[in-house]
Amino acid sequence: MELLSKQSKQAFEEAIRYIPGGVNSPVRSFKSIGRSPLFFEKASGSVLTDVDGNDYIDMCNSWGVTLLGHAHPEVTEAVIARVQKGTTFGAPTPEETLLAKKVIDMVPAIDMVRFVSSGTEAVMSAVRVARGFTGRTLLVKFDGCYHGHADHLLVDAGSGVAETGEHLTPGVPREFAQCTVSLPFNDPKAVKALFETRGEEIAAVIVEPVPANMGVVPAGSGFLQLLRDLTTQYGALLIFDEVITGFRMSRGGAGQYFGITPDLVTLGKIIGGGFPVGAFGGRRDVMEVLAPLGPVYQAGTLSGNPVAMEAGYHTLRLLDQPGVYEDLARKAESFLGKLRAIVDRYPVTLNSVGPMFTLFFHKKNPTNFEEVKGCDFENFAWFYRSLLKEGVYFSPSQYEANFVNVAHTEHQLRLVLIGVQRALSYVYGYVDNM
Ligand SMILES: Cc1ncc(COP(=O)(O)O)c(C=O)c1O
Structure with missing residues (x-):
């Protein structure tokens, strides 16, 4: 044909x-x-x-x-009804709290959550929070994992970046890239060696708990637990980038599926029900560093947009049947x-x-x-x-x-x-x- x-x-x-x-x-x-x-x-x-x-x-x-x-007819109907009442106010709406409560109820690792407009923004903000909370700079990621297109995260990244075959995309200053170390995935020795030499500098380890941006490559037995143990031992945070796995691997995402609780979780895709939504959340004491409560600044004109919140809420409600x-x-x-x-x-x-x-x-x-x-x-x-x-x-x-x-x-x-x-x-x- x-x-x-x-x-x-x-x-x-x-x-x-x-x-x-x-x-x-x-x-x-x-x-x-x-x-x-x-x-x-x-x-x-x-x-x-x-x-x-x-x-x-x-x-x-x-x-x-x-x-x-x-x-989905129920999501579509809810979105149309919401659009007819106005699409953005630049001010809080009850829809944001409704979705926040649903996310916190479903994802065990999340005590507090903040909404943004993409997975990239979610990861970028979570990394800033991790650095603000720990007072450290170094971010550890894994080759072939993709965490959006923020500068620090494009080092040896998967997805479309992998197709360029470049270690770092032009336009990202080398100085920025030095704040990120990318290690081979599924290599416990490399992770242990880095923690032994630079453990006190590490703000966070970020990982896709099921990497999907180099194609699906499962973590070997004990690899995610090793990341949990080492980050705890050295006072760094563990970030699960669940932009793909969140609400998919289980009701509570990959963290729940594998029985591992990260300090921060990033979400995207499913959570917006087809609209541009991302979110990051996690431990209450960590999330409380965010402005206006704390000193770490993060913001967005269309963050928590009521139409997108409505679509996200009804999507999660239907998935949670x-x-x-x-x-x-x-x-x-x-x-x-x-x-x-x-x-x-x-x-x-x-x-x-x-x-x-x-x-x-x-x-x-x-x-x-x-x-x-x-x-x-x-x-x-x-x-x-x-x-x-x-x-x-x-x-x-x-x-x-x-x-x-x-x-x-x-x-x-x-x-x-x-x-x-x-x-x-x-x-x-x-x-x-x-
Ligand atoms: C694991 C992961 N993190 C972050 C992102 C970035 O999300 P977005 O494309 O919504 O910015 C993606 C996108 O595919 C992703 O797969």
Whole structure:
């Protein structure tokens, strides 16, 4: 089947004249896929429709936002009602407290929370709080983890930054980068060695508890606990960046899933119900350093925007109904078991944790960023283009995660399996014939 993308191509040709690269976020550009991006018209549940009228089963979920599926009727209705009453006041609204109470109720590590407008802002602010609280500067992160595009966090980062192949993006002063140390993921020796030499300088360790921005790469046994133990021992803070894992790995996110309590948690994506929301929260004594209570300044004109708060609240309320996480876990397990059986016949591996997964074009399951870099990116791109023709929309990069969501039906997931099987046999036809 050929994919008819005439309207998408035209839309892209026009966009490129006005917007750098035609996109407002580089990973959308399909650069590593070897074709121009699709432009979308609408989405409902787990089906995306592009401007040419092609439908796709959505496994990208707007990079992890739409855990409930697109345009959930109850969220949409609540948002419309809120919009009609005014969209911003630059002053507090009860919706902010409503969502704050819900977040605190769901996430065990959070005693207090503050809302911002993106995951980047959430991480940037949490790091500032950690530095303000500890009076220290050094931030420790891990190669291939992505924590948004704030200056200090772009060192050896994953996601779209990984595609640039650069250690540090131009525009970030080297002096800033010196405030961050990036270590190999899943390397306990490297972490211990750094704490032994510079432990008293470390303000915080930040980690994606399930890294998803170098593709899904699970933490090895005991690795997250080691981070908890060392940060406690040396008086540094542990930040779980749960922008992707929050409200997904469990009701209380990855911290609850793994039974580890960080000092600070950053949130984004799901929490905004499709609107631009991020949040950071954690220990009360740490959060109380924030202005106007304490000296650490942080602010935002549209922070806690009432429309976004309403969408976030109803999203979390719906996710928090009895059985939702249990059903999602069962559905994901069954789907991923079948997917594994398919990919096992090819030189491709599946990494998954809960409902998050990546197919790596690599013979061995990657355990860190260096190993992910050894993937066959050409075959990934070929697979991806073939998969689009099968009507399945994965995240368009080898360095990203895909998601089973609450709205996926068994039938849709079966179509995804068929699509993956066909796309793989197209790329590796010779394997089938052997
Ligand atoms: C783990 C993680 N942290 C932070 C961010 C940044 O969030 P945003 O793109 O909303 O700024 C992302 C974005 O993908 C992310 O995956």
